[in-house]
Amino acid sequence: MSEERGYLDMDLLRFTTAGSVDDGKSTLIGRLLYDSKNIFEDQMEAMELSSKSRGDEHVNLALLTDGLRAEREQGITIDVAYRYFATPKRKFIIADTPGHIQYTRNMVTGASTANLAIVLIDARKGVIEQTCRHAFIASLLRIQHVVICVNKMDLVDWSEEVYERIIGDFKKFASRLDNVVEVTFIPISALKGDNVVDKSKNMDWYQGPTLMYHLEHVYVGPDANHIDARFPVQWVIRPMSNEWHDFRGYAGRVAGGVFKPGDDVVVLPSGFTTKIKAIHTIDGEIPEAFNPLSCTITLEDEIDISRGDMIAKPNNQPKIDQDIEAMVCWFSDKKKLKGREKYIIRHTTKEAKVIVKDIRYKVNINTLHKIDDDLELSLNDIGRICLRTSSPLFYDSYSRNRQTGSFVLIDEFTNETVAAGMIL
C-alpha cells in the first residue's frame, strides 16, 4: 500500500540532452537506463544481437535510442526521441535531441517542455561553438537548471586539470547568459559508466554527485504561473440534450492563475465581464482550477464566446495587441525569413494571419553578438523580430508565462511549422 502511495505522489522531471555529433549522448542515455535497471531483457537481447552483427566491441548502448532504420545504419540520431523511466525517487521524461543538421530546431523543441538540460562536452575537445549554442538555447527557452557533463574522461586519463580548464572556459562564456538559475558540472564517462549512476573509481578528486543523484534530487520549483489567471477557450460544449438543455460550457486547460466559482472574470476580446458559475469535470464540480488542469467553465451570463477567446480577471488582464516583439528560432531549410512575408501564427488556442514587419537583429549564437547587417534568418538561426497580427493576441511575456508567451509560425502554403517564438 505504501509503495502505491509512492507511485502516485512521485513528481516528474522533464529533461533534455544536448551535445554535438559523437559527444556520446545516446550512449549516456543508454547508460542511465542500463545502470538504473530501466532496460528490459528483450531490449538488451536485441541490442546485444545487433551490436554483434555490426562488429561492435561492446554492447552499443546507443542502439537503444537510435530506433529508426536510417539511424542504425548511419550510427546517428535523426529526430527528437522521448524516453521514459523511473527510479524510486522520481519519474523522468527525456527529450533526446540529436546534434546535427537540424540541431537548433531539435534542441529548441526538446527544451520547450524541459525543466533541466544536460549539455555534453567531449573532454578532448573542450568548450566548442556547439556548447555555447546549447547553453544559449537553454537560457533563451528559460530552462532553470543546466548540467554540464564533461564526457569521455577515460580518453584524457581522468585528468582533473583538463576538467577544471573546461569548467573555467564554460564559466567565462556563461557569465554573459541570463535566466539560467543553476549550472552543475560533472566529469563522466558514459561508455564506462563513471559518475553516471555509479560513483567513479577513477576520479577520486571529484567529490560532487553522480548525474543520476543530481537528477533525482535537484529541486524543481513549480513551472506554472499561479498568479495571472488565463483560460484560453479551446472548445465550446453544448450537449443539446434534454438533461443538459441550456448547458453551455467553455472547455480548456488553465494556462495560468487560479479560477474559482464566483470569481469576477472578463472575456477577451469582447471585454464583457461576468462571474464564474461553476467549474465542471465528469467527476463533479470542483472548487478551483489551476494550471495544468483541463476543465469546463460555465458563466453566469450568456456571452458569445468561441475558440481562441480568453477568460481572465478584470484586474489582471494579459496584454492585448496586434504588434508583437519576439525572439524566434527559424526551422525551415527550404525558405528563409527576410521580412515582409505573411505566415499563420498559432498562439494558445488562437490562429491568425501575421506579417513579419521587421527583423531587428540576428544573434550569433556562438559569441552572443547581435548581427544587424545580415538580416536573413535561415535554418537554425535565432533573431528578434516584430510581427503584426490580423487580430489582437492576448499574451504575456514568455518570461512571465511559457504558455501565453509562446507561439509558432506556419507556412500557409506547405503548412509546415517554420518558426518557434517567445514573446518579449
Added chain:
Amino acid sequence: MENHHSYQVNHLKQLESEAIYILRETAAQFEKPALLFSGGKDSIVMAWLARKAFYPAKLPFPLVHVDTGHNFPETITYRDQFVADIKANLIVGSVQESIDQGRAVEEKGAKASRNALQTVTLLDTIEKNAYDACLGGGRRDEEKARAKERFFSHRDEFGQWDPKNQRPELWNIFNGRKLQGEHFRVFPLSNWTEMDVWQYIKAEKIPLPNLYFADERPVFTRDGVTLAQTDFITLLPEEEASKRMEMVRFRTIGDATCTGAVRSNASTIDDIIEEVAAARQTERGGRSDDKRSETAMEDRKKQGYF
C-alpha cells in the same frame, strides 16, 4: 502571496489533463476525426478520457474498430458493451471485406497473420469516411520507432509516415493544418507509460476485458512465443506437441494470431501492477509481429500502420 505548493497535481492527473487537451484540440482542429478503438487497454483508456473531455456532451467523433476477423471473442463482447455504456457511435472496418473485395491478400503459410492487412482496411476506412484525423492509443514508451512519434503525426496522401521529416512540436502548440487528401494520426497517450496506464485504470476503476487477467487458457508455443489456440491458427506439426492448458494473461490485445500470452497468476488490477513493476520484458516483447525484423514497427508505420 498565494501558496504555490497547494497547486501541485500528481503526474497521473497531469497526464490526464494533457490527454484531454489533445482530444479537445483534435475535435477543434479537424473536420472529421475518429477514435481508433481496438478493445485493447490503451484505446479503452483513450475513449474513457474522450468521454471526460466532452462531458456532458457525447463524443464529437465515432469509435472506429478495424476488425481482423481474428478476434478473441471477449474483445467483441466487451467492445459492444463499452460503446453502449458511453453512448458512442461505432464504425467497423472489416479486414475480411478487404480480402473478399481483393483489396488485401491473405498471407500464406501456417504463420500467416492478418496484422499487416489491417493497414489496408484502416486506410480504406479512413478514405471511405473521409476521416482527417485518427486518434490512436500509441505510447512512446512502447517501441523505439514510436519514441519518435509526435502527438499530431502527419500522414501524406498515401497514409505514410515520414519519420525524417516531422513537424517540430513545441510547448503545447499543435499544428494540424494539412493539404487535401492528407490526414493526421493523433496520440493523446504519447507520454504515458505502461505503468501509468495501469495505475490510471485502477484509480478510475475502468472495466477491462477478461483477457488481461490470468486464467487457465489453451495455448501453444510458436517461435518461443506463447499463443492462444484459436480457430484461426493452423498448428505446425512441431507446435502440436506444445499444446497445453496454462495460467496466462495478455499484456496487449491485438489480432489473436500474433498476440503473445505471458504466464501469470495476476487476476486483479493490483496483481497486474505488481507484475508490471517486476517485469523484465517490454509489453511488446510478446508480439511476434514486432520480431519480424529490427525495425518492423517503423516499416509498418511508414506504410500507414497505427
